[in-house]
Amino acid sequence: DTGVSQDPRHKITKRGQNVTFRCDPISEHNRLYWYRQTLGQGPEFLTYFQNEAQLEKSRLLSDRFSAERPKGSFSTLEIQRTEQGDSAMYLCASSFDPGQGSGELFFGEGSRLTVL
């Protein structure tokens, strides 16, 4: 297993366009997280899944954001009608929960979004 994989690594788009990011977690991990990070800040939680169920969403996740994990494997994060304030690094992470709470989180390389 090569770890958490994210695609694309970089995306430049014009304001108002839609963008979609994909995350492939470590194969045996049942939890998948999305975080957003801006320059000089720590990652901020957006949402997470346990298998295919979306269990929690942050208030940061406006109506323009939607995330899915349809078969409990890969996940997509879509941003509709992008705004310049959406420019950030979008990080995906995965972990294994044996039923006693999440274990160690492993992150991907991130998808950097620039909205012009």
Place this chain on the structure above:
Amino acid sequence: KQEVTQIPAALSVPEGENLVLNCSFTDSAIYNLQWFRQDPGKGLTSLLLIQSSQREQTSGRLNASLDKSSGRSTLYIAASQPGDSATYLCAVSPGNSGNTPLVFGKGTRLSVIA
């Protein structure tokens, strides 16, 4: 609401020095604490995970301690090398269930000068 603070924000040391990075959190009810390393423009690499019942974890030249009651953790790096230059992030899982996502500090940017 859990808040995580890391001091100092930036640190520059000569190669070979031992150093300590500090992390504090406002609510002592945590499930675990994790230290990460982040290189510029890259994702996060997990360094050490400490469960709430543990006092410390070690990996190579790294040692992380946890004092849950005082809301503090330290990351000790022995014999620093230029390759250790990166941003180090501390994160806690709030509560007792392990179901609350990690809350991160802003990180400490470390430069090790050859």
